[in-house]
Amino acid sequence: MKRFLLPIAAFTALLLFWQYYVTTNDVPKFVLPSPSLIWLAIIDNMPLWLDASLSTLSVTIKALSAAIISGVLLALAFSLSRTFEATIYPFAIILQVTPVVAIAPLVIIWVGIDNVERAQVIIAWIVAFFPILANMSAGLKSVDANLSDLFTLYGATRLQRFRLLLWPTALPYLLASLKVSGGLALIGGVVAEFVAGSGTATGLAWRIIEAGNRLQIEKMFAGLFMLAIIGMLVFYSFALLEYYVLKRFGQENT
Amino acid sequence: MLTAKNLAFSYDNAKPVLDGFSLSLKAGEVVSLLGPSGCGKSTVLRIVSGLLDAEQGRVEWHSDPDVAFVFQDPALMPWASIEQNVALPSRLSGKVDDSRVAEALAAVNLTSLEKRFPAMLSGGQRMRASVARALSANPSTLLMDEPFAALDEILRFQMNDLLLDLVAERGFGVLFVTHSLFEAAYLSDRVLVMQEGKVAGEVIPSLDRSLTPNAQRGSSAFVSAVDAMTTLLKVIEQ
Known part of the structure; x- marks a missing residue:
């Protein structure tokens, strides 16, 4: 209970202080709008926020799915051939350490002019894919x-070794990486939309830019609030998935 | 049923781990390998099991070469129930035999815990599960690499007696690696004391199995077997 009550209490206290400070000091709403004003901005434009959230969430999920498939397959290929791993891994690292904001304009130019969502998915995939690859690789190596000797001794086929030994060993590692990559996919999608600017973008990031351009600061906060909600939704969905899968396999303590 | 002749092996061209090692093992016989760390005990088991190939010498089987392995670490799959763990050898060979799995679980007295996961079991129970998994492979030879070294003494005594009962009942041969003189003296028909990759001497405890376990451990045969091993190990140290 403490785990829920304490953060909620702290958050409420912060909001109350914020509201009090802004009201008593007459802070102009284009500098710092009060929480009640932000709340109104959320409620009054609900259909807009839901639409934009849906668009952002869809990019996140598509990018994450691509990241899971490519990360897991590449990690498997690495585990089959050390030479292949030594050849390809540095490229994965380059892709990971280059700031995504710097790559985004290129991707937008190549594939995003007529279809921003396609560019968003690719950019989000680039940032989300590395933790999955790294963790899955580590999992397969652990x-x-x-046990591996026993599988050899009792004549396991390659498929049996994968299904009964490698996959279950790597699964907790994969699940842990999803919590990280889920958040990264969201960030990647938002970054892409910021870089793309206007065009056909319809997600939350674009709504935030739009509100900023019109000096509707309370709508910017409303957009940020929706983004935070989506981020938490993604994180806790995967945390829950991890908890239940590991519990089912009887290893929540490991 | 098993003879190994003049085995030689070295890891990465370093000093040889085995150099002219020989042994024989009959059905129903318990042979212990005893010696200081790094004398090649575990390497013998890996070569006999086929996990490693000897550089020289050969392993000859006079019966089916079906071996099962028990490590010091129970090496259970944490994501699988005890029953699934014990069924692993038959599952891998494609011949799942539920009755044999049930029999193996009963032999180590784990039937009531078969649905549990390894994390829910005590160290002794996990080791019994590991032995049951080896039994379910229905081996003619059981290879054990310090299997009870991590258990406390009371549990180790229980596991020793369980092992002797199973050997008497099922008649498989056991090749047993241990650091413990007392365990070697209690369990073994023969103890091979190893030094620098070969057998430095053999001790035959010949305990009177009609006595109780504690009486056997207090018997003069036991004491003189331990004495003989100590003497051999002292010679090795010098």
Whole structure:
């Protein structure tokens, strides 16, 4: 209970202080709008926020799915061939350490002029994919040496070794990486939309830019609030998935 | 049923781990390998099991070469129930035999815990599950690499007696690696004391199995077997 009550209490206290400070000091609403004003901005434009949230969430989910498939397959290929891993891994690192904001304009120019969503998905995929690859690789390497010997001794086929030993060993690592990559996919999608600017973008990031251009600061905050909600939704969905899958496999303590 | 002749092996061209090692093992016999760390005990088991190939010498089987392995670490799959863990050998060979799995679980007295996961079991129970998994492979030879070294003494005594009962009942041969003189003296028909990759000497405890376990451990045969091993190990140290 403490885990829920304490953060909620702290958040409420912050909002109350914010409201009090802004009201008593007559802070102009284009500098810092009060929480009640932000709340109105959310309520009054609900259809707009829902639409934009849906668009952002859809980009996040598409990018994350692509990241999971490509990350897992590449990690498997790495585990099959050390040479392949040594050849390809540096490229994955380059892609990871280059700031996505710097790559985004290129991607927009190549594939995003007529279809921003396509560029958003690709950019979000680039940032979300590396933690999955790195964790899955680590998971596949952490196989118990004795168990591996037993599989050899009792004549396991490659498929049996994968299904009964490698996959279950790597699964907790994969699930942990999803919590990280889910958040990164959201960030990647937002960054892409910021870089794309106007065009056909319809997500939350564009709504935030739009509100900023019109000096509707309370709408900017409203957009940020929706983004935070989506981010938490993604994180806690995967945390929950992790909890239940590991519980089902009897290893929530490991 | 198993003879190994003049085995030689070295890891990465370093000093040889095995150099002219030989042994034989009959059905129903328990043979222990005893010696200081790095004397090549575990390497013998890996070569006999086929996990490693000897550089020289050969392993000959006079019966089916079906071996099962038990490590010091229980090496159970944490995501699988005890029953699924014990069924692993038959599952991998494609011949799932539920009755054999049930029998193996019963032999180590784990039937009531078969649906549990390894994390829910005590260290002793996990080791029994590991032994049951080896039994379910229905081996003619059981290879054990310090299997009870991590258990406390009371549990180790229980596991020793369980192992002797199973050997008497099922008649498989056991190749047993241990650091413990007392365990070697209690369990073994023969103890091979190893030094620098070969057998430095053999001790035959010949305990009177009609006595109780504690009486066997207090018998003069036991004491003189331990004495003989100590003497051999002292010679090795010098």
